[in-house]
Amino acid sequence: MTRFIPVRETILGGAILVLLLLISSRFAGFVAPSNLANVFNDTAPLIILALGQMVVILTRCIDLSVAANLALTGMAVAMINVAMPGLPIPVIIAIAVLLGAIMGAINGVLVWKLAIPPIVVTLGTMTIFRGIIFLISDGKWVNSHEMSPAFTDFPRMVLLGLPVLSWAAIITIILFGIMMARTQFGRSIFAVGGNPHAAVYTGIDVGRTQFWAFVVSGALAGLTGYLWVSRFAVAYVDIAGGFELEVVAACVIGGISIAGGVGSVGGAVLGAIFLGVVKNALPVVNISPFWQLAISGSAILIAVAFNARAGRTKGRIILKEAEATQ
């Protein structure tokens, strides 16, 4: 029954609508379609990263290195662009995705083969990746006038009324929708997170699945790295500082259980959009900046509280008993 009427997503969607109404009462221009498109565009990197993070969290792991991965990939492709301005954008994107996937694979191998807790692994690689940016850039910035026009224009290019950046998020959402629902990999992610022991008995390699989840998350972080750097037309060591927490927050708001196994593509997307709306609304509704952080935090807590209540009516007790009897 709940498969067909996703309760969490409905509640979250409703919350976003209420939020939009509240904002429009203070600043009517916010709900204009063109502005909503801008908000979606601004939220696109968060949506892409939240989907990658969702896969990782579903397998009972966490990836705190996404923002550092994004920054390192962004710096690398920016420097490549400066060195070889003629390199076509599809090649740049392929390099970004590959670099990101390699960094994700490093996390994955450490979690899979060395069985180090994911939070420790990714805390470590997060710092390492940021450190590597220092090494390759000497702490210097790559600035807009050094990047080629093609490099910075690509995410802004308008196709069918929306910029490429928005389309990147939409395509990622569709691909993930299909992957999670229709492919063996997608289903095994739920299985690994829901009950790893049962997953082993059905022939799923838990470690391998977690490894691939990290690769997916890393590849998306790499893609976002290019999009981010080209959108803001600047690359430096600290870009997207602290963004990993926002990504995790988007997942948590979207009802992805930190304990793994529970969550949906729609939830992650709505969670990201919820945060995106809050972030874009705060500057225009004329709230003191001293209050803004507190308000963002409260919004997260309230959303999670809702999810915790919605998640309580679940048949997980059976699984707990099964675990206890082992």
Add this chain to the structure above:
Amino acid sequence: MSVLKKLAASAAMAAAMIATPAFAQDDVRIAIVVKALGIGFFEAAAEGAEEAAAELGNVEIIYTGPTDTTAEGQIEVINALIAQQVDAIAISANDTDALVPALQRAMQRGITVISWDSGVAPEGRQLHLNPSSNALIGNMIIKLAADHLPDGGEVALLSATTTSTNQNIWMEEMNKVMGDYPGIDVVATVYGDDLADKSYREATGLMQSYPDLDAIIAPTSVGIVAAAQAVVDAGKVGQVNVTGLGLPSEMAGAIESGASKSFAIWNPIDLGYSATMLAYELSQNGVEAAPGAEIPMGRMGNLTLDENNEGAMADPFVYDASNIDQFKSIF
């Protein structure tokens, strides 16, 4: 024959080695010690020092520094300079306190020691030259916006974090001089936390909330670049002028696109020039570095020392389309 040649060559070399210091003794030797060699900012300062030397006539500039930005490296350089018996050392320090003993040793040997750009603790130098002062910066950031708004207009501030000390002091100083700019209305102050994405979003929000906004003042290098990009993306180039404090290398794109008409930061050439002039005055003209003293710095006017023997050189230097190409490769 070849032995003779060698002998002659070594004799000539030895003579040259003895002769050089003897000859140089006529010149005033001023050492410009920088944080590390190979940094564009300091190369430009050295250029300014050479300019001062040419103006003074009898000055030889020794531009030196460690290869990496460490206090240990600078101490070695200072010891070498003491051994060479230079007349003055003007240093941009890698550490406020660590260099004090070495510099005190230099002063005991009669060498004039001043610090510039990055200071040394008062006991380790005779005076410190700040590139600018909080009051001058506060005035400059609003002047930059006002200069392009002869009929007045709405401006907004984009700062770093709410707790950023220097940003808050500059904005406070700015508010003190607002009376000098009638018609200029500061409509909002927002905080971009020195994050490119948040600054971009705040700048976009400002343009939405205040459709008649004429200028965004960002006294932070991350904020000013992000705001310029937001203005370009919003298609408001020409309507909203982004200004404030930034580095030429980072702002070249914004000047090129027209999102920023001008911005300011200290000029390293002027800084090297002034440091050289001050060192010369102290070591050759018997000027005493004491609180309240006014020391001439050639074309840069006078330096007035405060109770800590510190002084501010000048207003931040304004960069615009006319000079950005010269400076964007420097720093």
